[in-house]
Amino acid sequence: MASNKKSADNCQSKSSTCKLVCYAIILLFMAFQIKQVKKTTGIIDDIGKNIRNEVCENYQDEHPSEKHYGIKDLESIFNVKYAPKTVSENDFIENLLNKLNVTESERYQQDAYEYERRNNQYGPLIERGYDDDKRFYIKLSSKEVGYGLFANVDILPNSIIGVYHGTLTQVKAGYTNTDYAWDYGTFPNPENPEENVEICIDGRTYGTWLRFVNHKVDAEANCYAMYVPFNNRWYIVYMTRKFIPRGSELFISYGDNYWTARAETHNFEAEPEKAYASE
Incomplete structure (x- = not known):
């Protein structure tokens, strides 16, 4: 009986460890995704800014005044x-x-x-x-x-x-x-x-x-x-x-x-x- 109880405890311990590892992996993945979203947003903002600047420059070139x-x-x-x-x-x-x-x-x-x-x-x-x-x-x-x-x-x-x-x-x-x-x-x-x-x-x-x-x-x-x-x-x-x-x-x-x-x-x-x- 003692051996069976010890085996069950080990299984529960391993299960808890697996859950923690899974949670950690999920959190890391979410953090990575958030970072990628921010990076993509920054790139989009930069592209938008560059497009706006180019449009303004083109307009000013076409309208010297x-x-x-x-x-x-x-x-x-x-x-x-x-x-x-x-x-x-x-x-x-x-x-x-x-x-x-x-x-x-x-x-x-x-x-x-x-x-x-x-x-x-x-x-x-x-x-x-x-x-x-x-x-x-x-x-x-x-x-x-x-x-x-x-x-x-x-x-x-x-x-x-x-x-x-x-x-x-x-x-x-x-x-x-x-x-x-x-x-x-x-x-x-x-x-x-x-x-x-x-x-x-x-x-x-x-x-x-x-x-x-x-x-x-x-x-x-x-x-x-x-x-x-x-x-x-x-x-x-x-x-x-x-x-x-x-x-x-x-x-x-x-x-x-x-x-x-x-x-x-x-x-x-x-x-x-x-x-x-x-x-």
């Missing part, structure tokens, strides 16, 4: 070298600005509290930069206007669009030969106290895609520009003033007299704080 460009296309398509920071045109300008203290300037003293706030809030963002910003693309706005900057995503009000970088250039004889200039400031000439040095930020051939933001009168513009002091230099920061839906063009006011000045001289320097009534 709808072709999108990014930062990487600035130099190859528009002959504009990307500007990760603002640089001086020459040593004269660099040395002049290095000797100045922006906190002592007339502009800063007009509202020291506000400019200190801007320095604290936007300074770190200026330092971080916007080199890999996927929120925008360049596209033909119209044959009359040329290219413009468009939103690739929905953009909320009071969002930073970026920093208008370029070349700090001395304005000759009261004007500059570019439509891409923002006023930086006017300073006494250290080499001739009877003269002033007028400097602008020129984004014509060295700049960012903010140079493609077109002009609209203040009431219709969905962005605005403002001066921000940081590291003893002035920067021009673009901000949204209202919600901008995906696919919409960005506009900024260069000032009410922009078109008049442009028509008369084809030369103009915009001034952020004078381009709109209030922020």
Whole structure:
């Protein structure tokens, strides 16, 4: 009897082991199947994404006005070298600005509290930069206007669009030969106290895609520009003033007299704080 009982126990033990092995095999098979399904789904998604991209590219090739460009296309398509920071045109300008203290300037003293706030809030963002910003693309706005900057995503009000970088250039004889200039400031000439040095930020051939933001009168513009002091230099920061839906063009006011000045001289320097009534 003892021998029969022991044999039965062994059979039950072997049966339990077999069940566990079967369960383990089933679980492994299910895990393998799930992995294969995920892999197949990923492949299908990749194929779908590639097809969508190819369709978009083909459509844009067939409709040049709808072709999108990014930062990487600035130099190859528009002959504009990307500007990760603002640089001086020459040593004269660099040395002049290095000797100045922006906190002592007339502009800063007009509202020291506000400019200190801007320095604290936007300074770190200026330092971080916007080199890999996927929120925008360049596209033909119209044959009359040329290219413009468009939103690739929905953009909320009071969002930073970026920093208008370029070349700090001395304005000759009261004007500059570019439509891409923002006023930086006017300073006494250290080499001739009877003269002033007028400097602008020129984004014509060295700049960012903010140079493609077109002009609209203040009431219709969905962005605005403002001066921000940081590291003893002035920067021009673009901000949204209202919600901008995906696919919409960005506009900024260069000032009410922009078109008049442009028509008369084809030369103009915009001034952020004078381009709109209030922020």
